[in-house]
Amino acid sequence: MxxxxxxxxxxxxxxxxxxxxxxxxxxxxxxxxxxxxxxxxxxxxxxxxxxxxxxxxxxxxxxxxxxxxxxxxxxxxxxxxxxxxxxxxxxxxxxxxxxxxxxxxxxxxxxxxxxxxxxxxxxxxxxxxxxxxxxxxxxxxxxxxxxxxxxxxxxxxxxxxxxxxxxxxxxxDFECRITWHPDWLDETRLLTLAREMARRGVRRFAVQGARSSPGAPPGRALSAQAQSLLTQWFSEFTYR
CATH class of the missing domain: 3.20.20.70 (Aldolase class I)
Structure with a gap:
């Protein structure tokens, strides 16, 4: 070797x-x-x-x-x-x-x-x-x-x-991920988009909270209800 x-x-x-x-x-x-x-x-x-x-x-x-x-x-x-x-x-x-x-x-x-x-x-x-x-x-x-x-x-x-x-x-092997803030995509539209991704066959999906700068906390949190639905729809769901 x-x-x-x-x-x-x-x-x-x-x-x-x-x-x-x-x-x-x-x-x-x-x-x-x-x-x-x-x-x-x-x-x-x-x-x-x-x-x-x-x-x-x-x-x-x-x-x-x-x-x-x-x-x-x-x-x-x-x-x-x-x-x-x-x-x-x-x-x-x-x-x-x-x-x-x-x-x-x-x-x-x-x-x-x-x-x-x-x-x-x-x-x-x-x-x-x-x-x-x-x-x-x-x-x-x-x-x-x-x-x-x-x-x-x-x-x-x-x-x-x-x-x-x-x-x-x-x-x-792949992951679909979206950088999200409700000012440009409200939760209802986000969930509709995610449901369509799941329908197409996407197994791994991540929502990345938009940040004002790298390392800063997300500008707005994704609701617990939305996270619960996303967890049900995908084999692997991550909220970052």
Whole structure:
């Protein structure tokens, strides 16, 4: 059995611009217990996203830019093999990165499981990598009435539902989750949306309370009655 490379410090942002073809690595979390439930994971953030969700806490990742060298990031991940279970690609929108299939292959060769966070913007790109993924966290932004108001883009629900259909057909392990505040989606509409997700075959559903800043408490609590119904409808329901 090959020895694991000696521990290396996490990579730092590059001092000089990287070549234009470089993957748009926007950040790295060396260790996370929350980005893939039940897995110890490193999280690689891809910068670049065409949507402009008004509650986004990662606005610095909306514009495509290579802030970290993938070679250094990959070398760091190699030192963590055997200590972590998985690598999650997040964003931004990781499917906006043309070289994502290559990055996933690199990570798989190290022996990691691979997870993906996506808003479901690029169904064709998801189809291209789906067979190489072990888990997907799919963001559902709102119901049909409120989707475009959240994303700032027209017809934005359509690709997200196409991605959901792919996940259900493929049998890939996945979670649907929604960032929720009653000011933009009241409980009645939230429950109607969730019931439709359950009807489609979604087994894991999470409601993430909208926060004014990362780590702050949710702006408004989901009622106990709503939580009880959601627990009944899904095999796994989480309120965060």
């Amino acid at each position: 090959a020895a694991r490379p000696a521990y290396a410090a996490p990579p730092q942002p590059v001092a000089q611009p990287l070549p234009r073809h470089s993957p748009a690595i926007g950040g790295l979390v060396p260790f996370s217990t929350v980005d893939w439930p039940g897995q110890l994971a490193a999280v690689v953030f891809i910068s670049g996203c065409p949507w402009r969700c008004h509650y986004c806490h990662n606005t610095e990742l909306q514009t495509r830019a290579a802030r970290y060298d993938w070679r250094e990031t990959r070398a760091f991940l190699e030192t963590r093999t055997g200590l972590l279970d998985a690598v999650v690609f997040s964003g931004g929108e990781p499917l906006s990165e043309p070289r994502l299939p290559s990055l996933i292959r690199d990570v798989r060769r190290m022996g990691y499981r691979v997870g993906l966070h996506t808003a479901g913007i690029y169904p064709l790109r998801l189809a291209d990598v789906l067979r190489h993924l072990d888990w997907v966290g799919l963001d559902i932004k709102a119901d049909a009435q409120g989707y475009d108001d959240i994303t700032g883009r027209r017809d934005s629900q359509r690709p997200a539902l196409a991605c959901l259909t792919q996940l259900l057909s493929a049998g890939t």
